[in-house]
Amino acid sequence: SLNAAQRVAVDTIDGPVMVVAGPGTGKTQILTLRIANILRQTDTAPESILALTFTESGAKAMRERLRRYLGSAAYRVPIFTFHGFADHLIHTYPDAFPRIIGSRLASDIEKISIIESIIDNPDLKILRPGGNPSYYITPLLRQFGELKKEYVRPDDLAQIIAGEVEQLLSIVQYHEKGTYKGKERGEYTKLANTIAKNREVLFVYRQYEVLLRERRLYDFEDMIAEAVVALATNENMLRDVQELYQYVLADEHQDVNGAQNRILELLSSYHDSPNIFVVGDEKQAIFRFQGASLQNFLYFQDHFTGTKVIQLTENYRSGQDILDAAHSLVTVDDELLMKLRVPLTSATIGSSLVERRSFSHQAVEDEWVVDKIKQAIGSGISPEEIAVIVRTNREVEALAALLRKTGLIVEASADGDILVHPITHAVEALLSAVLTDRNEVALFSVLHGAFWGLSINDVVRIASARNYDTTLLSILADTKQLSALGVEHIDRAHNIFTVIETARSREVTEPPHRVLEYVLQASGFLDHVMIHDPIEGVRVIRRLYDEIEALVLRDGIGTLEVVRDTLALRRSFNLPLNAPYISTNQKAVSVMTAHKSKGLEFSLVFIPHLQDSIWGAGAKRNSFNIPLSSHLKDGVLDAFDDERRLFYVAMTRAKQTLYFSESAMNRDGKVLTPTRFFDDIDPTLITLVASDKEETAFHPLTTLQQTGAVLKIDTALITTALAARGFSATSLNNYLKNPFNFLYRNILRIPEVQPAHMQFGTAIHNVLEFVTRTHTNQGVIPNTTVIKEVLEHELGKLPLGVHEFTRLLDKGLTVLVRYVAYLASTLPRQTKEEFTIRVILETDIPELPNLPLTGKLDRIDIGDDGYALRVVDYKTGKPKSRNDIEGKTASSDGAYKRQLTFYTLLLSLYDDERYLTNTGVLSFVEGDSKGVIKDESFTVTSEEVAALKEQIATAAAALVRGDLFQDPVTAASSDYAHLAVKLFDWET
Numbered sequence: 009s010l011n012a013a014q015r016v017a018v019d020t021i022d023g024p025v026m027v028v029a030g031p032g033t034g035k036t037q038i039l040t041l042r043i044a045n046i047l048r049q050t051d052t053a054p055e056s057i058l059a060l061t062f063t064e065s066g067a068k069a070m071r072e073r074l075r076r077y078l079g080s081a082a083y084r085v086p087i088f089t090f091h092g093f094a095d096h097l098i099h100t101y102p103d104a105f106p107r108i109i110g111s112r113l114a115s116d117i118e119k120i121s122i123i124e125s126i127i128d129n130p131d132l133k134i135l136r137p138g139g140n141p142s143y144y145i146t147p148l149l150r151q152f153g154e155l156k157k158e159y160v161r162p163d164d165l166a167q168i169i170a171g172e173v174e175q176l177l178s179i180v181q182y183h184e185k186g187t188y189k190g191k192e193r194g195e196y197t198k199l200a201n202t203i204a205k206n207r208e209v210l211f212v213y214r215q216y217e218v219l220l221r222e223r224r225l226y227d228f229e230d231m232i233a234e235a236v237v238a239l240a241t242n243e244n245m246l247r248d249v250q251e252l253y254q255y256v257l258a259d260e261h262q263d264v265n266g267a268q269n270r271i272l273e274l275l276s277s278y279h280d281s282p283n284i285f286v287v288g289d290e291k292q293a294i295f296r297f298q299g300a301s302l303q304n305f306l307y308f309q310d311h312f313t314g315t316k317v318i319q320l321t322e323n324y325r326s327g328q329d330i331l332d333a334a335h336s337l338v339t340v341d342d343e344l345l346m347k348l349r350v351p352l353t354s355a356t357i358g359s360s361l362v363e364r365r366s367f368s369h370q371a372v373e374d375e376w377v378v379d380k381i382k383q384a385i386g387s388g389i390s391p392e393e394i395a396v397i398v399r400t401n402r403e404v405e406a407l408a409a410l411l412r413k414t415g416l417i418v419e420a421s422a423d424g425d426i427l428v429h430p431i432t433h434a435v436e437a438l439l440s441a442v443l444t445d446r447n448e449v450a451l452f453s454v455l456h457g458a459f460w461g462l463s464i465n466d467v468v469r470i471a472s473a474r475n476y477d478t479t480l481l482s483i484l485a486d487t488k489q490l491s492a493l494g495v496e497h498i499d500r501a502h503n504i505f506t507v508i509e510t511a512r513s514r515e516v517t518e519p520p521h522r523v524l525e526y527v528l529q530a531s532g533f534l535d536h537v538m539i540h541d542p543i544e545g546v547r548v549i550r551r552l553y554d555e556i557e558a559l560v561l562r563d564g565i566g567t568l569e570v571v572r573d574t575l576a577l578r579r580s581f582n583l584p585l586n587a588p589y590i591s592t593n594q595k596a597v598s599v600m601t602a603h604k605s606k607g608l609e610f611s612l613v614f615i616p617h618l619q620d621s622i623w624g625a626g627a628k629r630n631s632f633n634i635p636l637s638s639h640l641k642d643g644v645l646d647a648f649d650d651e652r653r654l655f656y657v658a659m660t661r662a663k664q665t666l667y668f669s670e671s672a673m674n675r676d677g678k679v680l681t682p683t684r685f686f687d688d689i690d691p692t693l694i695t696l697v698a699s700d701k702e703e704t705a706f707h708p709l710t711t712l713q714q715t716g717a718v719l720k721i722d723t724a725l726i727t728t729a730l731a732a733r734g735f736s737a738t739s740l741n742n743y744l745k746n747p748f749n750f751l752y753r754n755i756l757r758i759p760e761v762q763p764a765h766m767q768f769g770t771a772i773h774n775v776l777e778f779v780t781r782t783h784t785n786q787g788v789i790p791n792t793t794v795i796k797e798v799l800e801h802e803l804g805k806l807p808l809g810v811h812e813f814t815r816l817l818d819k820g821l822t823v824l825v826r827y828v829a830y831l832a833s834t835l836p837r838q839t840k841e842e843f844t845i846r847v848i849l850e851t852d853i854p855e856l857p858n859l860p861l862t863g864k865l866d867r868i869d870i871g872d873d874g875y876a877l878r879v880v881d882y883k884t885g886k887p888k889s890r891n892d893i894e895g896k897t898a899s900s901d902g903a904y905k906r907q908l909t910f911y912t913l914l915l916s917l918y919d920d921e922r923y924l925t926n927t928g929v930l931s932f933v934e935g936d937s938k939g940v941i942k943d944e945s946f947t948v949t950s951e952e953v954a955a956l957k958e959q960i961a962t963a964a965a966a967l968v969r970g971d972l973f974q975d976p977v978t979a980a981s982s983d984y985a986h987l988a989v990k991l992f993d994w995e996t
Contacts, residue, residue: 010034010041011355017318018042021049021255024276024312027287030352031660032325032609035287039259040073042285043085047078052254054084058275060268061259062295064089069607070259080847080919086253090268091228094235101245104238107226114225115563116149116583117574122223123148126215135208146581147631148212155213156229158266158636159236162214168634169210172203202633209632232267239274250278261288261308263295266636269307281314290348291338294603294654306344323352325609327360329693330666334659336690338652357663363695364668365702366682370617372706373671374407376699377616378414380667381597384612391417393611395598397658399622401425407616408589408599417724419591421600424547425584427575431537431548438527439572442511448480451508455480459536461500469493470501481505507531519807520571521557535986538758543590543725546756551587560807591728602658613662615655618670623655623683624648648684655685668694723970727855729755730967734846734860735960737910741903743963747972748982758984768816769884771802772823772933773866776882777841779828780867784839789832795824823884827933830941836877838870847917851961855968859960863914868923878927878945879911887932887942904930905946909956912948926953 010018017027017038029035043057061067067087074082088096102109114122123145127136135144155165179196183189220226226234239246256275258264264272264286276282286308309315323331335351354360367373377396385391396407404422411418426432434457440450455467462470473493474480483489484505490498507530515523528534528549537545559565559574578585598610659666670682686694733754735743743750752758762770775798782790790798799820803813843865848858867880888904895902908928915923926949932942966972973979979988 010038011322013318013320013322014038017320018045020316020318021046022283023281024283024308024315025285025318026261026308026315027285027318027320028289028348028350029287029320030289030323030350031292031657032323033320033352034324035259035289035320036069036073038320039257039285039287040070040077042257043074043255044077046255047081054078054081055086056252056254057085057257058093058253058255059085059087059257059259060090060093060272061087062089062263063260064092065607066259067092075848080917083846083918084920090232090264090271093271094231097235097238097245097249098231101238101242101248104242104245105234107221107230107234107237111224111226112562114220114223114227115558116581117577118223118225118563119149119227120145120577120581120583122216122219123212126212126219132208132211134205135212142581144631146583148209148216151209151632151634152213152216153227153229155634156227156233156267159233159270160266160634160636161233162210162217165206165210165213165634168636169203169206172199172206172635176200176203205632206634209634229267232271236267236270236274239271246274246277250275255283256285258284258286259288261286262290262293263288273311276312282312284312290345291653292606292657294606294650294657319350321350321352322355324356326352326354326660326663327357328354329360329362330659330662330664333362333666333689333693334656336693337659337685337688338656339688360662360664360666361695362666362668362693363697364670364686365697365699367669367671367699368673368703370671370674370680372699372702373616373669374410375706376669376702377407377614378411378416379702380614381411381416382414385416385597389612390595391597392595394614395600395605395608395610395612395661396614396616397600397602397605397661398615398617399602399654401601403617403622404599404601411597411599417596419594419596419598420589421598421604423584423586423588426548426551426587427579427585429548431545432552432575434533435524435528435549435552436572436575438531438533439524439568442508442515442523442527443569443572448474451480455504457531457533459532460504461532462497466495466497466501469495481508485509503530515568519560520565520568521553521560521807523568524553524556524571534758538752538756542756546758547587547590550757551585555585557807561805590725591732594728594731595724602654605661606657609661609663611663612665612667613658614667614669615658616667616669618668618683618686619674619680620683621680623651623685625684652685652688655683723968723973726751726755726967726970730856730859730964732860734849734862735963736862737907740910740960740963741901741906743967744903744906744959745901746978746982747967748979748984748988750967751973751988752982752984764812764816765885767806767808768820771799771806771816772820772884773882774802775799775820775824776827776831776866776933779831780835780839781841783831783835784837784841787837789828789835792821792825795828796821799824823934826935826939827941836869836871838874840868840870842866843868843923845914845918847914849913849917849957849960851964853961853965853968856964859964861910861914861917861960863911865911865914868925874922876915876923876925878925878929879908879915880929880931881907881911883930883932884934885932886934887936888930888944890944893930893944893946906956908946909948909952913953913956916953926950 014034014037017025018041021042027035027038029038039059043059046052046057047054059067059070061070067089071082071087074085074087078085086093086096098105098108124142127141127145127148129136135148137143155161160168176196176199179193179199181192181196183191183193239249253275256272258272272284272286276284309317326334331352331354335349338349340346340349365373365376367376381394381396384394396411398404398407401422401424404420405424408418408420437450437453438457441454444450452471455462455471470480470483470490470493473483473489483493484501487498487502490501495501507527510530511523511527514526534545534549537549556571559571565571565574575585598608600608668686671680674680733739739750739754742753775795778798779790779795782788800817803816803820806813808816844863845865846860846862849861851857851859853859865879866882869877869880871877883904888900889897891897892900893902893904894900895905908930911928912926915925926947928946928948930944930946932944935941979985982988
């Protein structure tokens with residue numbers, strides 16, 4: 009049921025509408041109900057309603073809520089993040105994006121290098137300080153990102169500076185009387201210095217843009233900026249997009265930046281009173297670092313005349329004391345802001361509690377948090393209803409580890425920088441041991457790694473035998489000397505030499521990420537991590553491996569030494585290498601940053617570590633002062649209002665109980681002061697609670713003596729992953745072959761290098777996508793010269809040596825020329841390529857009622873009537889017989905036929921009759937031994953689809969129960985038996 013204001017928001021489907029929706033007022037509900045209402049009251053197609061949001065999590069939440077109302081038709085409504093929408097436009101209208109097409113996304117290191125080259129200019133006096141010439145490089149990189157988010161190009165920045173110069177001219181330069189007569193006024197000096205600095209910023213900005221274009225690079229922020237340019241200058245494209253999207257909705261509008269607002273303007277410029285609907289709350293504008301500002305929130309009424317403004321003030325989440333305390337924090341006197349920062353009324357929660365505790369030391373505070381959480385769970389509060397919300401990623405890591413030590417199941421949510429992680433340091437030490445010849449410091453360190461399987465006595469024997477003439481490596485190479493030294497595990501010690509020497513040899517001919525994979529596997533490092541801490545190990549190693557692979561593919565880095573130096577460079581410029589924590593359990597205590605808490609709610613919320621150095625004085629300072637906002641007068645908001653709003657968001661996550669705490673001293677012995685924001689909150693709404701009992705009971709050794717429980721694999725992890733990712737045809741086949749294959753490949757995603765034949769297949773698929781798309785769009789098949797160029801481009805993106813590149817190019821061209829000739833005589837006039845689909849299969853599993861099914865279909869052939877004729881799946885490799893495809897031979901499990909049945913199931917659940925087809929074709933691109941192309945066509949029956957649905961549901965139920973993970977025979981027969989049998993404590 010809807011309240012009166014919500015009903016107006018849902019029912020007002022025409023014209024511009026702005027909804028001011030505070031926390032817990034049901035904004036996601038009204039957005040999705042409004043979409044459903046548009047479809048109910050008009051003949052608008054789902055594809056003609058465009059919904060834009062700020063984050064991927066927001067898009068996911070909107071899609072899931074919409075599915076409750078529309079079923080699978082919800083997947084036909086285009087829901088994008090702004091960047092996702094820009095990417096969609098780029099792929100749909102590539103000719104309108106000359107800056108993007110043919111260029112690539114610049115890496116952080118490339119951008120640093122460009123700025124570094126620009127500021128190496130003696131004419132720059134401010135941005136190249138003598139003591140540290142690189143001081144402003146990272147701040148400049150961030151500032152350019154902010155400017156682009158606000159759609160402030162170099163010429164626009166020049167106009168801003170010109171406005172500052174005019175302002176300077178209106179200021180009296182010198183004091184005219186008094187003690188300071190004849191001296192320059194502080195106001196004048198400050199603005200003059202700002203202008204001088206901004207002029208240098210402008211100089212670097214212009215040069216930066218020129219060099220990006222010259223090197224055919226672009227920033228992530230350029231995707232939206234170029235979308236603005238394309239929509240503003242390409243009338244045909246703009247008209248096409250406007251005709252398609254008849255209704256536009258934008259969520260979290262308070263966080264939308266200038267460039268994103270410009271997209272909304274252009275999409276809606278076809279009409280004086282366009283159908284545009286935005287929802288936001290100025291009090292929750294917390295992504296200022298992403299360009300959001302009050303200016304961008306208030307522009308809506310200025311631009312769209314006749315905007316209907318609707319205030320949602322009934323809160324369905326928190327108790328009144330929590331709401332009043334939070335509102336008192338952000339109350340202002342400014343008339344403009346008062347209209348937006350309206351108080352909320354609790355509609356459902358009867359009573360609530362806000363308490364504050366002060367402790368002598370942070371160790372006492374943290375122990376109290378742990379004990380209080382355990383008491384809450386013991387009293388019947390479900391763990392998923394408890395959250396600890398902090399300011400920094402580092403606090404998330406520390407508190408999550410502390411809670412896990414006590415045996416609590418914890419869900420950490422933050423962007424952890426793996427460059428400071430022990431696993432990363434260990435990997436870098438391995439690389440250094442491979443790279444360093446005479447200097448044996450790295451090898452000495454690596455020798456102590458438990459993953460080699462050496463006892464401490466063996467390590468001592470080997471290390472003590474080293475002298476000026478005898479190196480560690482020579483000792484490890486000599487099995488006779490190892491025996492003479494009394495080394496127990498000679499083979500393991502000698503393996504260290506073998507791994508290092510083999511890696512050095514392979515580095516000459518193989519790309520760095522393949523050498524790294526060899527080192528991690530041959531040393532036993534990867535197995536060691538997967539056995540002792542698989543969740544954290546996969547998170548760190550997967551991200552590290554992906555980064556190194558990207559350095560190879562994107563930047564052309566060809567040696568491990570450059571990889572190592574690049575990681576060191578990231579550290580020197582404070583560029584984190586973030587990897588999100590893996591979701592392991594839906595029924596866990598949440599530990600998260602305030603930014604990550606946005607949109608969530610919990611019965612019990614702790615906000616610890618409320619010292620001013622973190623919440624207040626520690627607020628991020630800007631290195632530059634470039635005015636971008638025009639709505640507010642100076643002094644209305646202080647420098648800490650961004651942090652104040654973030655604190656407001658953290659507070660309003662609580663439903664019934666909110667605990668504040670702070671300490672007088674941290675673990676480093678530094679004296680702390682409480683956050684200044686306590687002074688802004690109405691003191692009558694906070695209950696002060698003494699901490700004498702906790703101080704007396706605290707025993708420092710208790711925490712130190714806890715060994716902690718390493719997070720192993722449990723069914724909650726499987727259930728969480730299935731709820732998020734579901735099954736694809738490939739992952740289902742992995743499961744059916746062996747559940748442990750599914751666990752390691754699809755749940756843990758263990759780092760593995762793609763084999764050469766799979767890389768070749770990917771390149772061939774991409775070329776065929778280009779060929780058939782060109783045929784659909786232009787009515788012609790590309791000639792051999794063009795096909796060769798595209799194949800070279802696709803193979804060039806792979807980490808291949810010269811010999812391997814040449815071999816695959818020759819093979820690929822031979823295959824493609826023959827297959828494309830076949831396509832020329834068989835392709836229908838219209839096809840749809842790389843069709844990505846995600847649907848929901850309803851199950852009877854209480855823990856997993858909605859199971860996602862996903863797939864990317866190589867090609868759908870479309871008939872003259874606009875309806876699908878068949879699904880075509882390309883296969884590289886030797887053609888298979890029909891019996892082999894259907895699993896009727898001794899060596900086949902029917903995976904290929906199951907894949908076609910899976911695609912039929914996907915399309916039957918997609919709820920778009922244009923794509924309904926039960927005909928699937930396996931097209932073997934390479935042909936048979938005589939070069940004849942083989943297509944095997946199958947008509948999938950309804951009985952086969954029903955049987956597959958049952959098979960999927962049975963598999964999901966077994967995974968949720970975890971039955972198959974209790975069978976040592978299954979573990980031992982998997983592709984990862986060496987890990988599985990150890991992980992689950994079975995003997996080989």
